[in-house]
Amino acid sequence: MYLVPLYFVPGPFVLYFAMIKFPVPDDSCEYFDKEHETMTREQIETLQVERLRETVQRCMNNPIYKQRLEEAGVTPESINSVADIRRIPFTTKADLRDNYPFGLSCVPLRECVRLHSSSGTTGNPTVILHTQNDLDEWANQVARNLWMVGLRPDDVFQNSSGYGMFTGGLGFQYGAERLGMLTVPAAAGNSLRQIKFMKDFGTTALHAVPSYVTRLYEVMQEQGVDPRRDTKLKVLAIGAEPHSEEQRQRIQNMLGVKAYNSFGMSEMCGPGVGFECKEQNGLHFWEDYYIVEIVDPETLEPVPDGEIGELVLTSIKREAMPLLRYRTRDLTRVLGRTCPCGRNHVRIDRMKGRSDDMMVLRGVNIFPIQIEKILMNFKELASNYLITLTTDQENDNMTVEVELEELFTDDYGRLESLRKEVTRQLKDEILLTPIVKLVPKGTLPVSEGKAVRVVDKRTVYQ
Ligand code: AMP
Ligand code: ZN
Numbered sequence: 001m002y003l004v005p006l007y008f009v010p011g012p013f014v015l016y017f018a019m020i021k022f023p024v025p026d027d028s029c030e031y032f033d034k035e036h037e038t039m040t041r042e043q044i045e046t047l048q049v050e051r052l053r054e055t056v057q058r059c060m061n062n063p064i065y066k067q068r069l070e071e072a073g074v075t076p077e078s079i080n081s082v083a084d085i086r087r088i089p090f091t092t093k094a095d096l097r098d099n100y101p102f103g104l105s106c107v108p109l110r111e112c113v114r115l116h117s118s119s120g121t122t123g124n125p126t127v128i129l130h131t132q133n134d135l136d137e138w139a140n141q142v143a144r145n146l147w148m149v150g151l152r153p154d155d156v157f158q159n160s161s162g163y164g165m166f167t168g169g170l171g172f173q174y175g176a177e178r179l180g181m182l183t184v185p186a187a188a189g190n191s192l193r194q195i196k197f198m199k200d201f202g203t204t205a206l207h208a209v210p211s212y213v214t215r216l217y218e219v220m221q222e223q224g225v226d227p228r229r230d231t232k233l234k235v236l237a238i239g240a241e242p243h244s245e246e247q248r249q250r251i252q253n254m255l256g257v258k259a260y261n262s263f264g265m266s267e268m269c270g271p272g273v274g275f276e277c278k279e280q281n282g283l284h285f286w287e288d289y290y291i292v293e294i295v296d297p298e299t300l301e302p303v304p305d306g307e308i309g310e311l312v313l314t315s316i317k318r319e320a321m322p323l324l325r326y327r328t329r330d331l332t333r334v335l336g337r338t339c340p341c342g343r344n345h346v347r348i349d350r351m352k353g354r355s356d357d358m359m360v361l362r363g364v365n366i367f368p369i370q371i372e373k374i375l376m377n378f379k380e381l382a383s384n385y386l387i388t389l390t391t392d393q394e395n396d397n398m399t400v401e402v403e404l405e406e407l408f409t410d411d412y413g414r415l416e417s418l419r420k421e422v423t424r425q426l427k428d429e430i431l432l433t434p435i436v437k438l439v440p441k442g443t444l445p446v447s448e449g450k451a452v453r454v455v456d457k458r459t460v461y462q
Helices: 041-059 063-071 082-087 093-098 132-148 167-179 191-201 210-222 245-255 368-375 412-430
Strands: 004-008 016-020 112-118 126-131 156-159 182-184 205-208 235-239 258-264 271-276 283-285 290-295 309-315 326-332 334-336 359-361 364-366 381-392 395-404 435-439 454-456
Touching (some): 041 063, 112 167, 126 132, 132 271, 156 191, 245 258, 245 368, 359 395, 368 381, 395 412, 412 435
Parallel strands (some): 156 205, 235 258, 381 454
Antiparallel strands (some): 004 016, 258 271, 290 309, 309 326, 381 395
């Protein structure tokens, strides 16, 4: 694809020829990878069929996939349209766990150059292998995203995300380098140092989980640092954990810059799978790399665009461990398939949550994000909150603890009426009455990685 010849002449009669993969486009170009980013729907589907065939062929190298595909009567030649993907059986996290660590690999281990392991948001580890090409393509996806929101080689990119097994660190690192920015691999935590780096190195773009960005801002306030005045920040990439639109707005207001939602998961590579463009009207999922389906989690049948269902992804350009129809457990919907930015890659709504994050309390289904969006609308409340579920005399209860903005008030009457109003609005949203506790700022635990929003202490799990 990006193979372009580069000629240069160091001596008068010598012509050297080199092949450069993934060149960085001209600064003025709107797209990092124009050819793929601006494909028409027809072109996307033609490429998807071709790559799905190749992927099925590749999966035949793996005995587990081979047996499943044979049982379903699927061969590469039998795939003639994107809809044919529905003939392929689903893959689940349990498949990865049952075949831990390398059982779903499609290449010999000697062809792999890295693995990432995810404890997942929900338990046992899974392992994902990468060939060098997988890593190159992954970096290309991330570079594409960062370019899309206006970052260029002159920018300074600080990655305040955990490095190591968590893909947010190395994933963004290689992508930002591919784009050609000066990178600051600050990793997560140590907020004072983060702020010093931002000021000293002229950081213009920051990547972190949303809950950490709010923490960073609190430390800035404590230190008398005004991000608008004292930093050169212009873009934030936030993701890796569910967050509400209200939380995003709050982050944008705090730091005075646009915050773009970034979706990724280790099983597909890591960050880079989906990212918002400047329109901020949903995440473009890169359909030259993935086939995106939204299915009803019960019937596993596709749901119409606009309806919420489970996100199912098939990686169609990966070598070491492509996943066929992987059930992500993330709940979302298709918002559209065109965009004023010129990219026709499907636009996916921000995640409503994971089906395994759903709390069932007295028969009512509740997602943490429903609670977050109410809390974030109160300017008297800070950004950190914790939901605790308990059983008291056979009744399940929910307690929502939320930190107060420091400068608000210590007037008991005002606090009590605020607490009542928060309780009322939460009840309207989740249809049952939680116990609301307003606590001083800095009381609730802060995580450097993905925030833990729910603690389930119920004696009988539902
Ligand atoms: P991991 O593989 O450990 O990075 O976890 C991937 C999971 O993180 C996804 O399946 C989602 O549940 C969650 N996640 C990642 N990015 C986002 C995002 N932008 N919004 C909501 N959830 C996200
Ligand atoms: Zn767009």
